[in-house]
Amino acid sequence: MGDDLSRTCRSRSGFTILELLVSMGIIALLVAILLPAVQQSRAAARRAHCQNNLRNVAFALLNVAESNGRFPAAGNFGRLGTHHSWVVDVLPWLELSNLADRWDKDKTVGSTTNEPLSRTYIPVITCPDDITVVRYGDLSFVVNGGVGFTIQNEEGTHDCPVDPSGRRLDLNANGVACPPDETSDGSPSDKDQFLKLGLFFNETWKWDVTQRNHRIATVLDGMSNTMMLTENVRTGFDPDRPAASWASPNPYLTSFYIGNPCRNGDCSEGAVDYSLANSGTYAINSGLARPEGTSAVPNSFHAGGVNVAFCDGRIRFVSEQLDGRVYAAWASPQGGRLHGTPLEQQPIFGLD
Numbered sequence: 601m602g603d604d605l606s607r608t609c610r611s612r613s614g615f616t617i618l619e620l621l622v623s624m625g626i627i628a629l630l631v632a633i634l635l636p637a638v639q640q641s642r643a644a645a646r647r648a649h650c651q652n653n654l655r656n657v658a659f660a661l662l663n664v665a666e667s668n669g670r671f672p673a674a675g676n677f678g679r680l681g682t683h684h685s686w687v688v689d690v691l692p693w694l695e696l697s698n699l700a701d702r703w704d705k706d707k708t709v710g711s712t713t714n715e716p717l718s719r720t721y722i723p724v725i726t727c728p729d730d731i732t733v734v735r736y737g738d739l740s741f742v743v744n745g746g747v748g749f750t751i752q753n754e755e756g757t758h759d760c761p762v763d764p765s766g767r768r769l770d771l772n773a774n775g776v777a778c779p780p781d782e783t784s785d786g787s788p789s790d791k792d793q794f795l796k797l798g799l800f801f802n803e804t805w806k807w808d809v810t811q812r813n814h815r816i817a818t819v820l821d822g823m824s825n826t827m828m829l830t831e832n833v834r835t836g837f838d839p840d841r842p843a844a845s846w847a848s849p850n851p852y853l854t855s856f857y858i859g860n861p862c863r864n865g866d867c868s869e870g871a872v873d874y875s876l877a878n879s880g881t882y883a884i885n886s887g888l889a890r891p892e893g894t895s896a897v898p899n900s901f902h903a904g905g906v907n908v909a910f911c912d913g914r915i916r917f918v919s920e921q922l923d924g925r926v927y928a929a930w931a932s933p934q935g936g937r938l939h940g941t942p943l944e945q946q947p948i949f950g951l952d
Contacts, residue, residue: 650727650740650831650900651907651915657725657741658828658909660693661686662816670813673803674743675849681708683805685854686743687725687846694724705805709847718847725846729901730833732892737845739836742896743829745855746798746931747771750810753778759810761794763860764852764882764896769794773868773942793943796934799826799911802851816911819933823911826933830908830918831900832856838892852896858882858931859924861943869942877924877931884920884927 665671672689675682684705691700699720704713719737726733727740748763760778761769768777771793778790791812795801799819801812819826835853838844844853859882861867861874878884884906887895898918900906905919911933928945929935935945 646728647902647907647917650729650902651917653724653727654741654829654831654907654909655913655915656694657690658913658915660690661743661828662911662913663693664689665816670815671800673813673849674745674749674800674854675802675851676705676805677802677810677849678708678805678807682710682843682849683707684709684714684847685849686800687739694722696722703847709845709849710843714847718845722846726836727831727833727900727907730831730836731901732833732836734837734839736837737847739846739853740831740833741829742832742835742854742856742898743800744798744827744931745800745851745857745896747794747860748798748857749802749851749855750794750812755780759791759812761790764857765860767860767865769860769862769867770865771797771862771867771943773866773871788941793938793941796937797932797943798857799828799931799933800855802849814933819911820937821929821933821935824914825930826911827930828909828911830856830898831902831906832895832897833899833901834887834890834892834895836892840891841893844893850893852893855896856898857896858928861924861928867942872942874928874945875924877928878920878922879924884918884922 661671672686675685677683688703688705699717703717707713709715709718721735721738725739725741730740733740748761748769750759750761752758753760757778757780761771763769769790770777771790772788795812799814802810803812804810836846844850858877859879861872861876863871863873880886882897884898885900887897887899898906905917908916908918910916925946932945938944
């Protein structure tokens, strides 16, 4: 009797196959339930970290604007070539004075003095969700360039506004884009309108060719209604172009641009459609699959949108489905000054 009882107890000391399968099924179910929650929690933490970095950079830009009486240039160019981006100007306000003091602004970004410094990895100017970040001069944030940037055209005329595709901007709709001599009849010129549509611009370093900037006082649409900078995971270091870094003034690396609101380049009355601002290859998050330095629009790996810093320092997550008219109005610091022109921006209510 005692031996039989002992054998019975020993036979039930382990799990049966059925019990094991049930246990495994329960564990698998719990993992399936908990894993998405853990992943969402980690994604939320990365997004919050990204927002915090973006906020720090935004306040650094505001400090530069207050200290220098103007916002910095998006990128600086000179007789000797490419000088530096806006990031170099904010270094002292990011507790990086040692790096800023070593940078020689009178030399190009590729000089023997500056090029080694441009390789420095600066965590605060990157986003944890930017999976393309490498510890080699990378960047995840870009400033508001409006509808484009300026170039020297084929005829040799300096300071010609173009959209990111290189198409000349005839913003006053007089049929002449970037004439050698601007209008003198009192009507707005292309360059006058260009200033109203963006916040940061390319400028020439210690060379009186292109000098264009905004001050806090010239953000007439309101600091809380004007975008200052946002994310772009398609900027920063590019292994195929070693010169690409946070210090490069290349307009595709420093700034983001909205889509050209002029249908087929026509900015005349009735041809301006601001819904085009967030569409096609200019749409938010449209360049995630493109190579580095080829998509100068807000791009992020956050699901559904991007983080944006406004001029009052406020950080907001903006949907990639944002109405183009709202997007264009947020890009323009002086949209109200466009009243009475073909580029007039209509008031938008109830859209976000």
